[in-house]
Structures are given as C-alpha cells and as structure tokens.
Amino acid sequence: MTENRANGTAPVTAPQHSVEGFVKEFLRELHFGQGVTLARASDNDQYLALARTVREYLMARWLETLRRQFDAQAKSVAYLSAEYLLGRQLDNALIATDLTEIVEEGLASLGIDLATLREQEVEPGLGNGGLGRLAACFVDSLATMSVPCIGYGIRYEYGIFRQTFVDGWQVEQPDTWLSLGAPWEFPHPEHSVPVHFGGHTETYDDGGVERTRWVPAWDVLGVPYNYMVPGYQNGRVNTLRLWSARATKAFDLQIFNSGEYVDAVRAQTFAENISKVLYPEDSTPQGKELRLQQQYFFVACSIRDFVENVLPEDFDLHDLPERIIFQLNDTHPVIAVPELMRILVDEKKWDWDEAWAVTQKCFAYTCHTLLPEALEVWPVELLGRLLPRHLEIIYRINDDFLAEVAQRFPGDELRLRRMSIIAEHPERSVRMAYLATVAGAKVNGVAELHSQLLRDKVLPDFSEYWPDKFTNVTNGVTPRRFVRLANPALSELITDAVGPGWVTDLERLREMEPLADDAEFRERFRAVKAHNKDRLNALLQRRDGITLPADAMLDVMVKRLHEYKRQTLKVLHIVSQYERIVSGELDPTSIPRRVFAFGAKAAPGYKMAKQIIGLINHVGAVVNTDPRVQGALTVVFPPNYNVTLAETLIPAADLSEQISLAGKEASGTGNMKFALNGALTIGTDDGANVEIRQLVGDDHFFLFGLLEPQVEQVVAAGYEPSRYYEENRTLRRAIDLIASGAFANGDRKVFEPIVSNLLHEDRFLVLADFQSYVEAQERVDAAYLDTEGWTRSAILNVARSGFFSSDRSMWDYIDRIWHAQPVVAR
Ligand code: 7GP
Secondary structure (H helix, E strand, O other), X not given: OOHHHOOOOOOOOOOOOOHHHHHHHHHHHHHHHHOOOHHXXXXXXXXXXXXXXXXXXXXXXXXXXXXXXXXXXOOEEEEEOOOEEOOOOHHHHHHHHOOHHHHHHHHHHOOOOHHHHHOOOOOOEEOOOXXXXXXXXXXXXXXXXXXXXXXXXXXXXXXXXXXEEEOOEEEEEOOOOOXXXXXXXXXXXXXXXXXEEOOEEEEEEEOOEEEEEEEOOEEEEEEEEEEEEEOOOOOOEEEEEEEEEEEOHHHHHHHHHOOOHHHHHHHHHHHHHHHOEOXXXXXXXXXXXXXXXXXXXXXXXXXXXXHHHHOOOOOOHHHHHHHEEEEEEOOOXXXXXXXXXXXXXXXXXXXXXXXXXXXXXXXXXXXXXXXXXXXXXXXXXXXXXXXXXXXXXXXXXXXXXXXXXXXXXXXXHHHHHHHOOEEOOXXXXXXXXXXXXXXXXXXXXXXXXXXXXXXXXXXXXHHHHOHHHEEEOOOOEOHHHHHHHOOHHHHHHHHHHHOHHHHOOHHHHHHHHHHHHOHHHHHHHHHHHHHXXXXXXXXXXXXXXXXXXXXXXXXXXXXOOOHHHOHHHHHHHHHHHHHHHHOOOOOHHHOOOEEEEXXXXXXXXXXXXXXXXXXXXXXXXXXXXXXXHOXXXXXXXXXXXXXXXXXXXXXXXXXXXXXXXXXXXXOOOHHHXXXXXXXXXXXXXXXXXXXXXXXXXXXXXXXXXXXXXXXHHHHHOOOOHHHHXXXXXXXXXXXXXXXXXXXXXXXXXXXXXXXXXXXXXXXXXXXXXXXXXXXXXXXXXHHHHXXXXXXXXXXXXXXXXXXXXXXXXXXXXXXXXXXXXXXXXX
16 A cells, blocks of 8 residues: 555645744744754754645645545556756745745744745756756646646756866766755655566466566665655645665675675665766766666656556556556656566566557657757667666567568668667667657657657658657746746736736736836836846855846856857857957947856766866956956856756846757757746747747847758758858957967967867857857847837747746647646545
8 A cells, every 4th residue: 555545544634824833833843853942953954844844734735636636547647757857845835835925924933034944955956957857847737737647757866966166167066965854755665666687588388378587687676755746826736756776685685694794785885876876968878887777777666656556456457558658758768668568568478469559558758859969879788788678578679660661661671770779880779769759659849840850850760650650749847936936026027917827827928918018017027127136146146256247238048068059159259249349349338238147067078068168267257357348248157057046047137048059959948938037039040949939029039040951051061160260250350369378378278179179070050150140149239228129028028938838838748648637626
C-alpha cells in the first residue's frame, strides 16, 4: 500500500488560514521540528520551520488530490525527464496557497523579515537550462489545470555547478543544495525499487515456449523522494518523484561477509554514485557510462513505481494506454521503451506483438534540438554490457521495423540504412531519437519552425513514413513563477487592468491592449520597470557588489553559453561600439546609456564557451572603466545565473537578446519570459522568436539576420567569414581590437582562439549576421529615445504574449498527444 492508494482515512485538515493560525504552527515547527526557541533560532532554523509550516498547508490538498485521482481511475501523464530546474520552492508554495500576506504579517509580529528567510533557500538546480526548466513549467501547469501528472526524475545530490569567476574565467564549484536541510522533500525508503545492471541473458523452456531471461550482475536501490507540485490556488497538489540511488543490502552484505569492510563501503559509494551529480552538458551530451546508468536507473524505477504502486493491484496491463502516457523529455529516458517491453515479454510472459502494440501507445517523444551533435547515440558495446537484454530488445524492434519498411519500399537498401535504429559508423551504436520515433505514438518539436525542421531535416524519412506521427507543441512558461511571483509590481498593474483571472488564463492579457494608448497607464508601466531595476540593483549590490548606472537601458542576454546562441555576436557589437567611441567616430552622449547584462554557464569541458565567458568579462573590465566611454556602455556579468537570479533580472529588462543563428535554437523559453515582462526582443527568425514576432507585431520586435533557408544557401555556397571581415570596416576594427590584446593587457594570445575561429571557421555565421545586427541595434537606440513609443511597444509585448503560457502548451499536448483530462471535484 503506498501513499497513492491512501483512501478512506479520516480527513486531513490544513492549519487555520489566518495570521494567528500561521504563527501557532510556525512556532510549533520551530520548537518541535527544529528544536530551538525563537530567541536562539538561526535564519536557517527559521527558514526550515517556515518551509515545513507552509507545506502543512499543502498537505491536506496533496492527500485529497491523490485520493481523487485514484478514485477517478483517470489517465495520468508520467513526465519522464532527467532534469527539473525547479527554482526556489518557498515563494511558489506561498502564492499557490495565497499565504504570502499572512506569512509576512505573522513573521513580522515575531520580528522576522520574510525576505531574509527567502534568501536562505538554495534552489534545487536539477537541470542545465531550457529542457529542465520547461519540465518544471509543465508540471506546474498540469497541477494548476487539475490534470493528473507524476513528474519522474533523478534526485541529484549535486545539481548544476555553482559558477564563480576567477580573474574573469569560469571556475565551477559543487552545488551542495542539500547541505542545510531539505524541507520540501518526502523520502519513502519503504517504497524503494531495485534496479539491475550488467550480466547476460539466457533462454529457457517455459512449458514449450522458449523465453529469455536476464541474469543481471549487480543492482542498486532507487529510493523515491516526493515533492509537492502545488496548483495555483485550486486546491490541487501533484507529485514530483525523484529517485536517489542506494546500495542494496545484498550488494554490501556479500562483501561484508568476506570481511572486506573497506571494500563494502566503497561498493556502497559506487552504487550511490548513480544519482550523485547532474551532467553539466546542455545540448551536447557526452556518451558516458554513468549517464546511461542514470537514464536506465530513473526510468526503471519510474515504470516499476507506476505499474506496481500507482495502479490498482489487480490492474490489467492490456489497458495501460488508457491509464498512462509516458512523455519522453528528449531522448534521455528512451531506454524506458525496451524496459517496458522487457517487463511485458519476459516478466509478464506476453507475446512480443501484444507487448509491442501496448508499448507503442504508452510513449510519446519530444525533441528539443536541431544540432546533430546533440542527438544521443549509445555505442552498442556499452549498452550491451550494461543492459544486455535491452540491447536484444532494441535489435528485435529494429528488425521488425526495417522489415516493415522493406515491404513498403522494396529494394531501397539506402533507405533501410538511413532509417535503421542501429548506426554502423563511426561505431556501431543505437540512435536514441530513432528508437523514440519508432516507439512513440507521437513525436513533437517545441516551436513551429523547429517542428517543421524536425520533419524536413532531422527525421525526413520518418516523417514521410508516418506523416501523422509528427506534430508541434510550441513551448510555454508558467505565468505563476515568471510573472506573478517574479514581478509583483507588474502583476498588480495587470490585475488592476484586467482583474486577477490572467494568472490562470493568460490570454486575458489581451484586454490590456487598449491601455497601451493610455498615457497614464504607460506612466505606471514605466514606474514598474523603474522599480524592478531598483530591485535588481539592490540584489546585484548585495550578491556581487555590482552597481548599475541609473537611467540606463537594460539589455539582457541570459542563457547557456553555446556558440550557436552567439554570445560572441553581442560581444562584437559591444566592442565595436566601444571602438567607435574611443576612435572618436561615435559621440557617447548621442546614444542611450546601456547596461549589457549577461548570465551564462559554460559546460565545464566546453573550451570555446569558457573562452567566450573570459572575453565578456575582460571586455567589461576595460569598457566599464574607460573614462572616454562616459558611462554610455556598461557590461555586467553576475556569476551563477540560475532561476533565482532570472526572477529578478528578467522583470527589469528593457531589451531581450535572442540572437541564435536561424535554424539552430529549437524554441527558446527565455524569449517568452522577457516578452511577458515587457522587454522588447532583438532577435533572429529562429525558434519561438518567429511566433513571438507574429503575435506582438513587426513594429514591436527588432528582427535581423539571415533566415533559415538563406543560412542553408550561404553555407552551400562555401561560407568564407574572412570576406565579411575584409569588407566591413566596423567589424574589422572590432575584431582587430580583440586580436590586439586590448582586453588582455596586451597579450595577443589570450583570445586568439576566438579570433581565429571567427575568421576561419565561424560555424554559426556570426560575421555574416554582424552588419544586420548592428543596424537592428541602431533601430533599438532610436526607438528607446522615444520613451512613449517604447513603453507602448513594451505594453503590447505583454498584452500579446498570453499564448506563451505553459498552460496553453499543456492543453495542446492534451489535445494532440495525451488525451488526458482534468480530474474535477466530485
Ligand atoms: C533546449 C533548447 O535548446 C531550447 O531551444 C528549448 O527552448 C528548450 O530545450 C526547451 O524545449 N534544449 C536543451 O535544453 C537540451 O538540453 C538536449 O537539449 C537535446
């Protein structure tokens, strides 16, 4: 019996929703939970007691939600994701329960400042970037929409590294997010699940039927940790279940018995390594064995958990597709496909075809990339060693599939080779995206352009073979965290204008449109921006000792550091403005003062990305202190960009930089957060920028750069970046300045790799787009000088971006892929 089956017990009631009720509970938690008196409590004690108090308010709803979902026998979404970039939990729980004011007042009555306690929380950074944050937005939306969902993932002991700068260069520190206590998690070791690895397979006679069984060599335990996913003020709380690896008893006993105490303890560490650390690569996976162990570990636990603990005991698995859809968040969980087949065929002893028919209905696959190097492949040697039975199953899936293709396209050998799940070169390996496509009921991209390119360029044979399998669901972001929580001042203004309903029905922002023409409203909107800039300034001073200049345009580029995202293009623009100022060509008082804010982590092994971080910081050090600039340009790069920083940075932004090479950014979700918070976008025709521009209108968006088909042509014609260098004087002078060592105390070698890459390779066409970018930035400057016009555009960006709510994304998934339904009150 698990908590999922809880029913028929006495009702659980939440503490009283009042200041007195809260204070009573809070003191009880402090005294009996933390074991301290108020007088002796540290900030951390107070924070932990507060977190536990707030979660008490959610507990009754959680139990009630589980009971209702169980009773309704409703279809659930099992979101399988190796990453969840959640952000801090406290504030989200407070807005979901509508407790913020009560808590503020209650704490104040005890002489405690809520803001101080908020700062104690270390966000669970269990993701790298867009993919992980999207998963967090999706589970938030499903809870708010009352749709049954379990988010399954890994409880990494160390999340994404903490970034520091030493002399401007990135240095990684471990993220010890659990070290001061983890008040939001509920471990359930009694529901641990064993997971097996290695060994071999053998066949045996099962009453005249030949069957296969897997004889694994070692195993670990998956311990579930449950987290609450509260819906917004709707009385629902869904579950996020993250798995942590532990050594099994059998594992260490064996060695203990042999008297090897030290080896036994070491073996335990070996098992627990599986959930130790998040791989910090984003969009360029490393084919590391531990990563495959992580992937299999969490999906094996999750499927077992759903089948054995969530479903009723007597459930007939033939009906599985009516009760579950496993949504594969990129290819990381795809090993779930052969795992379900193994359970049905080897353990439940079903026929292959019967099992395959059910399996195909239980999975759907979302692709999040267009970069060929980001498509996961696993060497057959590795997969076979770690999961021998799964490899056999994959071979069989592939054989059956290719036989089918051969029937439809007789004699088309090349096609078979192209479509095979097994690649032969450069080494024999399993193409996980192909496996996901063959097994999935649906395959989707994450923005219109991306889904189209996915069909036409990444999986063309498959989309020809199964045209109906492919669909699009444009990404979205949760308005709870990214507007309501992150931008209270704007939220108040919006609520004044359209009422409170927008938080769960974001299209209602449209009703604000006429107010763009109201001078008084524009004044209030500007006051909100100014307030948010003050708030950012205060945070950066506290956090990093950075002071922002007053009255400057805030131009922001925050996202992972990747060459395709083209942070280098923005640096070149900054350097060229600087060069033009110091050479006397540009009068610094003739342009609006700008702060160029960056936030970006580089994968620790990605050398070029780390170089670019060094360059940004070194350019900043020179530009910010050169008196000739007269404060017209300021570069700031606060380290360790994360969800928490985003929540203060994005609401303050005037300009959002979305400047990837067309055809490379699958969607982007930062772009949506900025538009919703009233920043204008300068961007290429890429990912969801395309849809943002269509919705907000060309007049309120600064478009530049080659279009995707043009990129193809330029590359096909033999792209020569040096030609742009030679022909464009501004560009040449900017690059020369970097090459001269001006940003490295005269040392020409420091940034030589960047310069030479730009001049001789430039895979992402930075130089080709430079001129167009500079011209768009000139339009930005001119537009910003027209204060009223700019504000009008900013308001229209907010009013027209309701489409980008992740609630809408969820309805699209439900409609096109999942066919699940909300469970409403009985
Ligand atoms: C990202 C994409 O780069 C971004 O464009 C998209 O908005 C986001 O997913 C959510 O769909 N991809 C990743 O973060 C990632 O790790 C692995 O992709 C293939």
